[in-house]
Amino acid sequence: xxxxxxxxxxxxxxxxxxxxxxxxxxxxxxxxxxxxxxxxxxxxxxxxxxxxxxxxxxxxxxxxxxxxxxxxxxxxxxxxxxxxxxxxxxxxxxxxxxxxxxxxxxxxxxxxxxxxxxxxxxxxxxxxxxxxxxxxxxxxxxxxxxxxxxxxxxxxxxxxxxxxxxxxxxxxxxxxxxxxxxxxxxxxxxxxxxxxxxxxxxxxxxxxxxxxxxxxxxxxxxxxxxxxxxxxxxxxxxxxxxxxxxxxxxxxxxxxxxxxxxxxxxxxxxxxxxxxxxxxxxxxxxxxxxxxxxxxxxxxxxxxxxxxxxxxxxxxxxxxxxxxxxxxxxxxxxxxxxxxxxxxxxxxxxxxxxxxxxxxxxxxxxxxxxxxxxxxxxxxxxxxxxxxxxxxxxxxxxxxxxxxxxxxxxxxxxxxxxxxxxxxxxxxxxxxxxxxxxxxxxxxxxxxxxxxxxxxxxxxxxxxxxxxxxxxxxxxxxxxxxxxxxxxxxxxxxxxxxxxxxxxxxxxxxxxxxxxxxxxxxxxxxxxxxxxxxxxxxxxxxxxxxxxxxxxxxxxxxxxxxxxxxxxxxxxxxxxxxxxxxxxxxxxxxxxxxxxxxxxxxxxxxxxxxxxxxxxxxxxxxxxxxxxxxxxxxxxxxxxxxxxxxxxxxxxxxxxxxxxxxxxxxxxxxxxxxxxxxxxxxxxxxxxxxxxxxxxxxxxxxxxxxxxxxxxxxxxxxxxxxxxxxxxxxxxxxxxxxxxxxxxxxxxxxxxxxxxxxxxxxxxxxxxxxxxxxxxxxxxxxxxxxxxxxxxxxxxxxxxxxxxxxxxxxxxxxxxxxxxxxxxxxxxxxxxxxxxxxxxxxxxxxxx
Amino acid sequence: xxxxxxxxxxxxxxxxxxxxxxxxxxxxxxxxxxxxxxxxxxxxxxxxxxxxxxxxxxxxxxxxxxxxxxxxxxxxxxxxxxxxxxxxxxxxxxxxxxxxxxxxxxxxxxxxxxxxxxxx
Numbered sequence: 001x002x003x004x005x006x007x008x009x010x011x012x013x014x015x016x017x018x019x020x021x022x023x024x025x026x027x028x029x030x031x032x033x034x035x036x037x038x039x040x041x042x043x044x045x046x047x048x049x050x051x052x053x054x055x056x057x058x059x060x061x062x063x064x065x066x067x068x069x070x071x072x073x074x075x076x077x078x079x080x081x082x083x084x085x086x087x088x089x090x091x092x093x094x095x096x097x098x099x100x101x102x103x104x105x106x107x108x109x110x111x112x113x114x115x116x117x118x119x120x121x122x123x124x125x126x127x128x129x130x131x132x133x134x135x136x137x138x139x140x141x142x143x144x145x146x147x148x149x150x151x152x153x154x155x156x157x158x159x160x161x162x163x164x165x166x167x168x169x170x171x172x173x174x175x176x177x178x179x180x181x182x183x184x185x186x187x188x189x190x191x192x193x194x195x196x197x198x199x200x201x202x203x204x205x206x207x208x209x210x211x212x213x214x215x216x217x218x219x220x221x222x223x224x225x226x227x228x229x230x231x232x233x234x235x236x237x238x239x240x241x242x243x244x245x246x247x248x249x250x251x252x253x254x255x256x257x258x259x260x261x262x263x264x265x266x267x268x269x270x271x272x273x274x275x276x277x278x279x280x281x282x283x284x285x286x287x288x289x290x291x292x293x294x295x296x297x298x299x300x301x302x303x304x305x306x307x308x309x310x311x312x313x314x315x316x317x318x319x320x321x322x323x324x325x326x327x328x329x330x331x332x333x334x335x336x337x338x339x340x341x342x343x344x345x346x347x348x349x350x351x352x353x354x355x356x357x358x359x360x361x362x363x364x365x366x367x368x369x370x371x372x373x374x375x376x377x378x379x380x381x382x383x384x385x386x387x388x389x390x391x392x393x394x395x396x397x398x399x400x401x402x403x404x405x406x407x408x409x410x411x412x413x414x415x416x417x418x419x420x421x422x423x424x425x426x427x428x429x430x431x432x433x434x435x436x437x438x439x440x441x442x443x444x445x446x447x448x449x450x451x452x453x454x455x456x457x458x459x460x461x462x463x464x465x466x467x468x469x470x471x472x473x474x475x476x477x478x479x480x481x482x483x484x485x486x487x488x489x490x491x492x493x494x495x496x497x498x499x500x501x502x503x504x505x506x507x508x509x510x511x512x513x514x515x516x517x518x519x520x521x522x523x524x525x526x527x528x529x530x531x532x533x534x535x536x537x538x539x540x541x542x543x544x545x546x547x548x549x550x551x552x553x554x555x556x557x558x559x560x561x562x563x564x565x566x567x568x569x570x571x572x573x574x575x576x577x578x579x580x581x582x583x584x585x586x587x588x589x590x591x592x593x594x595x596x597x598x599x600x601x602x603x604x605x606x607x608x609x610x611x612x613x614x615x616x617x618x619x620x621x622x623x624x625x626x627x628x629x630x631x632x633x634x635x636x637x638x639x640x641x642x643x644x645x646x647x648x649x650x651x652x653x654x655x656x657x658x659x660x661x662x663x664x665x666x667x668x669x670x671x672x673x674x675x676x677x678x679x680x681x682x683x684x685x686x687x688x689x690x691x692x693x694x695x696x697x698x699x700x701x702x703x704x705x706x707x708x709x710x711x712x713x714x715x716x717x718x719x720x721x722x723x724x725x726x727x728x729x730x731x732x733x734x735x736x737x738x739x740x741x742x743x744x745x746x747x748x749x750x751x752x753x754x755x756x757x758x759x760x761x762x763x764x765x766x767x768x769x770x771x772x773x774x775x776x777x778x779x780x781x782x783x784x785x786x787x788x789x790x791x792x793x794x795x796x797x798x799x800x801x802x803x804x805x806x807x808x809x810x811x812x813x814x815x816x817x818x819x820x821x822x823x824x825x826x827x828x829x830x831x832x833x834x835x836x837x838x839x840x841x842x843x844x845x846x847x848x
Numbered sequence: 849x850x851x852x853x854x855x856x857x858x859x860x861x862x863x864x865x866x867x868x869x870x871x872x873x874x875x876x877x878x879x880x881x882x883x884x885x886x887x888x889x890x891x892x893x894x895x896x897x898x899x900x901x902x903x904x905x906x907x908x909x910x911x912x913x914x915x916x917x918x919x920x921x922x923x924x925x926x927x928x929x930x931x932x933x934x935x936x937x938x939x940x941x942x943x944x945x946x947x948x949x950x951x952x953x954x955x956x957x958x959x960x961x962x963x964x965x966x967x968x
Contacts, residue, residue, distance in 0.1 A: 442941075590892075590893065590894020590895075590913060590914065591894070591914070592889075592893035592894045592914065592915040593893060594889045594890055594893040596890075654918045655918065655919075656918070673893070673914075673915035673918075674887070674889045674893065674915045674916055674918070676889065792889060792890060794889040794893040794915055796915075
């Protein structure tokens, strides 16, 4: 029932979005026919206003239906209605309540819905606040809603399947067809088939992290909001009001850049906390795909600001805003079509929603937008005069171009699998061109190009704010001297004492890192100083400077934390050196270190002991491993609890989550790379019989043990024998060669004339000891040394210095965007209400 | 541009990679599940040895100087990034394609359905 209602609202939302699109479109078209400057026509009864009224009714119904769809799907998931495929596939009964929302965006359908919801929210606010631009912008938004709705349609037209319905039932999904237990002997579905579907498939354990509850909504708000600047640009081209939209668009573009930036970095925080990248960024295609639209959008924001102040760069602004949105769609295609399966750790396969559908989504926006841009290009006003090199806009423009080029390079490298497909498609045979791939060191391939982007942007953002639009006088240039010197001095101190010796990729790269550190430090100090010297501490107006200050902090954080990242778990214990068959050391020291339970291991500045493990009872298969870290100088001690799902929901293997100890200036970060597979290796070692009297010594390969005592019917926490039992316990002390001693307590019990023995193990010594009987006045012991009883974990551990700079920088930068957005909006209001303001921006108040 | 091209490499098979011994390449292959993966974390946690079959059907020994990837056994295919060294392939990084990562894949979902043995 909730499924049928849900699907009804899905269809309703499709119909409404079509209605809204058509009505808004007609509203714009009728306005255009009515004269040269019809938007100043205040007649309330004109056709365009009536179309707009109708369009609003459609769009509000659309909002209601999308919310209804969301509510119904959430009802299905939260009530564990496993009759529905979506609930079965993405949730389970043991899932904590706070992750129920995450189930939404694990599947393709849910994440498209999230996108659709944000369009509704943004659209609603837009209708409320931006009456002047409502009709053309909302035409674009409503059109996007049509396409998103078709993604969830789930209708078959012949061989074509359009969209994927999230409300599909298990029995209709085709999944049960091949599973015999759901069927009667004659092949029909059993009436009680739901009895076999008592629990769901659960949410991917990697996504069971609180970041996964908040990161996707923020990221999707970022993606969804890029449509607003895009739609403004389209509106300008469409209505031939080439310049008027820029003032209204700027706050929206700033907001979008802020949210998208925040969403991306939340994803980085999630990766840092729950993925085993060994860091927060891995140049994974999915990350790149969200970064690239942001870079282009930020470039667009800068060119728009240039236009607002000088009249330059309008054409570029059009291009950047159009491309930012098109790149969001392209990213959607890349990550969801399955093109990137081989190069990304977390791309979808493209099952459910077809690849062609995603291609349509991309081209249906890209082609008309690009064509419109080209056709109207010559009519877009531009300033023929060259900018002066001492002007602010000159450097802003160059900086924007650098951002744009950086974005092009990243998306180019990410798209290599697509390029291969296209080449194969046109040449007909794959072997004509050798398929290309990003080589040796993926991160380095990106970093060594982006490091120059960092240097340029660091430097530009450093002095940019001190320049004036149009032309900067010498007086202003003088203001630059103090912060520049201060920046250079601080950077020199960081380099001299910071020990940034990142030598892995040669001296040239290390030198580039140094220069980038200087640039970032300079920008940090220059922008920090400008808030006070240039903006006199008025934070409300200083949004741009704050964003640059945050960006510089982020940049410095990235540079320092990645170039000073230390591997703690280097395998230097001697026993585990990487040797080849001829016992020669091969390659680098590995980064994995095996910790044996109870044994103290050497890890850089720390002694680390794998103390114990415990099972998370509520989840059933999530294990926590307690590692005690002790600094060698004795000044600090702490415990880390990396965890892993072992054999989760029938999946073989483990899925591990890292744990980190946060300090102000660094993090200690560790995760499990391997666990022993219980009982999988044949235990070839056998028990060997030894006899001993109390006080005797028995040798084994790693030391010796002494039999201290034999006790009748012992009482302790493990055994609770009574007078009715006949049980004996041997007290054995094991002295290992390394120094530590261990206690072993094997037990022999005689019951009904049958003897039974309980083996005791000393894990760290690979020892299993059994007390099996008597011989003369001695006791018989069975001793086994083997590998399979060993309890150990293999981990990697890193020290990330100044990782907090990355997060702090992000927060400051995003705040800067928001402050700027609010400020621009207030300024727009003030200007438009001020008498005698520029005539073309008089907003038209339409009462509906 | 050459700065950029320098980082690109080509997809090869074991036999074409053999002719480029010492050059970094990418090979798409499948894990040979008949031979067990050798990994002993106690002896050396940074050495994994296994056999893989490439697209042309050739089977080679692969040495990976790292911990065994946790999802290797259930992988459908592997992208091996590394260098051919005589009779074995030395891997620097491996990308696995696993059914479990792609829950939208119906084949994978089907595997997770209860079967007669565990449906009680």
